[in-house]
Amino acid sequence: MNRIATIWLWRAASFAVAASFIALWQLIANLKLVSPVFLPGPDRAWASLMRGFSNGDLWSKLAGTLEHMAYGWLAASIAGIAIGAIIGSSRIMRTYVAPSLEFLRPLPVSAIIPVAIAMLGLTQAMALFVIAFGAIWPIMLATIHGFAAVEPRLYEVARSLQMSRLAVILKIALPSASPDILAGMRLSLTVALILSVVCEILAGLDGLGHWVLLSARAFRSADLFAGVILLGVTGYVTSVAMSMAEHRLLAWQASQR
Amino acid sequence: MANAAKRFEVIPGQPRPQIAFSGVTLRLGGKTIIENLSLGVRPGEFLCVVGASGCGKTTALRLAAGLYQPTSGKVDFDGQPMLHPRREIAIVFQDYGKALLPWRTAAGNVSLALEAGGMPAAERPARIEELLRTVGLPGHAGKYPAEMSGGMQQRLQIARCLAQEPKTLLMDEPFGALDAMTRQGLQDEVLALVAASGATVIFVTHDLDEAIYLGDRVIGLLPHPGRIGIELAVNLPRPRDQLSTREHPEFLRLRRQLFDFIKATEQ
Numbered sequence: 001m002n003r004i005a006t007i008w009l010w011r012a013a014s015f016a017v018a019a020s021f022i023a024l025w026q027l028i029a030n031l032k033l034v035s036p037v038f039l040p041g042p043d044r045a046w047a048s049l050m051r052g053f054s055n056g057d058l059w060s061k062l063a064g065t066l067e068h069m070a071y072g073w074l075a076a077s078i079a080g081i082a083i084g085a086i087i088g089s090s091r092i093m094r095t096y097v098a099p100s101l102e103f104l105r106p107l108p109v110s111a112i113i114p115v116a117i118a119m120l121g122l123t124q125a126m127a128l129f130v131i132a133f134g135a136i137w138p139i140m141l142a143t144i145h146g147f148a149a150v151e152p153r154l155y156e157v158a159r160s161l162q163m164s165r166l167a168v169i170l171k172i173a174l175p176s177a178s179p180d181i182l183a184g185m186r187l188s189l190t191v192a193l194i195l196s197v198v199c200e201i202l203a204g205l206d207g208l209g210h211w212v213l214l215s216a217r218a219f220r221s222a223d224l225f226a227g228v229i230l231l232g233v234t235g236y237v238t239s240v241a242m243s244m245a246e247h248r249l250l251a252w253q254a255s256q257r
Numbered sequence: 258m259a260n261a262a263k264r265f266e267v268i269p270g271q272p273r274p275q276i277a278f279s280g281v282t283l284r285l286g287g288k289t290i291i292e293n294l295s296l297g298v299r300p301g302e303f304l305c306v307v308g309a310s311g312c313g314k315t316t317a318l319r320l321a322a323g324l325y326q327p328t329s330g331k332v333d334f335d336g337q338p339m340l341h342p343r344r345e346i347a348i349v350f351q352d353y354g355k356a357l358l359p360w361r362t363a364a365g366n367v368s369l370a371l372e373a374g375g376m377p378a379a380e381r382p383a384r385i386e387e388l389l390r391t392v393g394l395p396g397h398a399g400k401y402p403a404e405m406s407g408g409m410q411q412r413l414q415i416a417r418c419l420a421q422e423p424k425t426l427l428m429d430e431p432f433g434a435l436d437a438m439t440r441q442g443l444q445d446e447v448l449a450l451v452a453a454s455g456a457t458v459i460f461v462t463h464d465l466d467e468a469i470y471l472g473d474r475v476i477g478l479l480p481h482p483g484r485i486g487i488e489l490a491v492n493l494p495r496p497r498d499q500l501s502t503r504e505h506p507e508f509l510r511l512r513r514q515l516f517d518f519i520k521a522t523e524q
Contacts, residue, residue, distance in 0.1 A: 153355040156324060160342040161373035161421065171369065175360045252360040252401050 040222040045229060048222035057211075062230060064207035068124075068196040069189075069238075072131025076192065077185055080136040084143025084181075089173060094148060105141065109134035109195060113202065127199035134195045135188035142184025146177025179253060182246045189242055193235050208234075273336060275300045275425060275457045276321050280330035283316060290316045292482035293330070300424075303451060303458045305472035307465055307515065309522050313483025314461045318427050321459055322348050334425075344374060347418035351430040353410040357402040363389060363413050364398040370420035384420070392416040393446065408439040412446075419450065425457045433463070441499055444471060448497060465515045469508055470497055477518050487518045 022042050028034060029041030040048070052058030087093045087101075113130055120126035150173050158168045174181075200209030208227050215223035274297030283291040291313045298304050306314045319325045320332055323342040332339045334346065342348075350356040357366050367385045376384065389395055392412040402410050411431060418426060428447075432440040448471060451458055462468050468475045472491050479486035489511055493502055502508055 151355050153350060153352060154358065156342075156348070156350075157356055157369075159324065160322060160344070160346065160348050161370055162342065162344050163373050167373070171372075172358070175358070178360070252403075 036221070037219050038221055040225055044222040045225035048220075049226040049229060052223070052226055058208075058226070058230060061206065061208045061211040061227070062234070064205070065193075065196050065200065065209065065231070065234065068127055068131060068199065068205065068207055069192045069234075072128055072196065073135050073185075073188060073192040075128060075132040076135035076188055077139055079132065080139030080184070080188075081143050081181060083136075084140040085147055085169065085173070085177075087140075088144035088147025088177070089169070094144065098144070101141070101144075105137050109191075110198070113198070117202070122203035122205075124205065127196070127203060127205055130199055131192050131195040135192040138187035138191065139181065139184040142180040142187075143177060146180030147173055149180070150176045179250055182242075182249065186239065186242045186246065189238050190235060193231070193238065197231065272299055274298055274333075275302075275335060276459070277333040278317075278320070278330070279333070281320060281327040281332060282329045283313075283320060283325060284328045289482040291320070291327075292484050294484060295330075296476070296485065298425075298457055298459060300457055301455050303448075303460065303471060303473045305468035305475045306459065306461045306478065307463065307468045307475060307519070308478035308483070308486075309480050309519060310463065312478040312480035312522075314478050315429055317478070317483065318348075318429050318459060318461050321425075322346055322427050324348075344421050345424040347421045347423035347426050349411075349414055349418050349426065349428040349431045351433050353407070353414045353431075353434075354402070356414055357410060357417075359402055362399050362401055363394060363405070363416075366402065366413055367417050367420050370417045374421065388416045388420055389413075391419065391450065408435055408443065411435065411443065415447070415450070419454070423456055425459070426451065428458065428460045430462055431460075432467070440467075445497075445499065447471070448495075452496070465512060465519065466503070469493075469511050469515065470499075470502060475511070475515065477515060477522075479522055486522060487515070489514060 026041050026043065029036065029039055029044075036044075049058070052061075087097050109130065112133060116126045116130050116133075120129060154172050154176065155168070158172055163171070196207065197209035197212070199205060200207040201213045204210055208231050212224055212227040212231070215221075215227060276296075276298040278294050278296040281291060281294045282289065294317065306317060308314045316325065320327060321339075323332075323334075323339045323346065326340070334343070358369065361369065364382075364385045367388050368381055371381050371384060385398065386395070389398055392415050394409060394412050394416065397405065397409065402413065405413065415431075431447075432443055435443065444467065447458075460468070460471055469489075469491055475487075475489045475491060476485055477487035477489075478484065491507075491511060493505055493507055
């Protein structure tokens with residue numbers, strides 16, 4: 001059997017698994033093994049999803065969540081790359097600052113949410129801060145690692161060409177660290193989505209998190225599940241988009257393997 | 258040591274050396290790598306440096322490049338003290354795989370040197386094409402280094418060095434990692450390129466035949482600490498030829514002398 005046939009067989013098998021999970025879900029709902037108040041069938045969840053889209057409710061919630069996620073993630077990316085570059089390109093900074101980072105990094109972001117609320121209130125600024133704070137770590141640590149791992153020979157090439165410090169960062173260090181940085185950005189994307197939902201729930205900000213919370217409180221289980229499904233799809237689609245961007249940006253790496 | 262100092266003395270009527278080591282000593286981590294090295298390299302000269310491993314020949318090259326500063330003594334370039342690396346001095350590293358930017362194509366790698374030299378973007382493509390043709394890589398402009406063979410990557414590194422328009426070309430065992438056939442081809446190409454550009458060359462190698470074949474002068478270093486042990490003028494006709502030069506009686510005589518020297522240092 002050739003390789004392409006094998007790939008398609010695996011795809012068909014994973015699709016069948018997914019389909020049977022949905023069928024099982026439908027079966028459980030139809031048999032009312034769990035009360036319909038808590039568990040809608042896939043049919044009802046789907047209908048709610050379609051209704052939400054056609055009357056525009058879900059679109060605005062989705063837009064709200066994507067906005068929180070995007071702003072927080074972009075802020076984390078810019079700050080994370082900048083700070084990571086400064087720390088990573090200096091051995092002295094790495095020695096002195098890295099231990100502090102190791103202390104801050106495992107700090108659960110949920111622990112700083114009360115701090116952020118106390119300082120910034122239940123505002124968009126609070127959400128931006130919390131999302132960016134949580135999402136910055138994978139990016140910053142990956143950038144530090146990427147900058148520290150630049151081939152020393154390339155710095156010698158740069159010295160012999162008498163390149164400026166800025167040119168060295170832009171033309172040598174940054175591209176060299178880009179595989180690490182992009183991997184960090186992909187991890188952060190998931191963190192940003194999680195924290196967007198958490199902030200929306202806690203601060204009542206417009207978005208899918210808030211929608212899910214209100215639906216649950218009102219026992220609108222179909223709407224609740226529609227929101228959850230949409231969040232899952234958001235996570236999946238953004239991660240696939242990120243992978244595609246990575247693939248394009250790192251096309252040069254394909255030839256190395 | 259008096260002898261070494263004499264070698265460096267500027268003799269009236271002789272051109273000023275382009276690169277001059279005067280009493281250079283280098284200590285790194287408490288170890289003396291190079292001791293009291295004095296050496297002048299004339300403009301346009303092709304100087305080969307040989308020696309057993311650990312004799313400091315690569316270190317000497319790095320001093321000539323300005324990548325290291327001597328602990329005592331000084332290195333001059335065109336009569337000016339060498340305080341940092343400079344664009345007129347190009348370095349061809351042995352590990353071409355590490356010295357090229359893997360995320361840039363062949364054209365992009367050559368472009369790096371042109372960008373550093375401040376060439377306007379509009380003029381670069383023509384110059385890049387010319388340089389790639391010079392080193393025998395026409396039609397490979399769009400390839401990434403990883404898609405090229407070792408010999409091609411080393412040619413590419415040479416093209417980037419030529420883009421610096423160097424007065425001096427420093428080569429650190431540039432063909433050490435290549436197979437014999439590729440190496441011979443590249444030796445002749447480097448000789449032709451150097452003859453055309455008039456650049457001064459310091460060429461470090463562990464291959465004694467290669468040193469005699471390429472050089473106007475061969476210096477053999479003694480190890481621990483590195484210092485000059487032998488100096489041979491190579492009076493072989495140019496252009497050199499892979500067959501007739503290597504069969505020349507003078508070539509064989511120098512080869513014997515150099516082999517005896519290396520053998521003696523290893524005991």
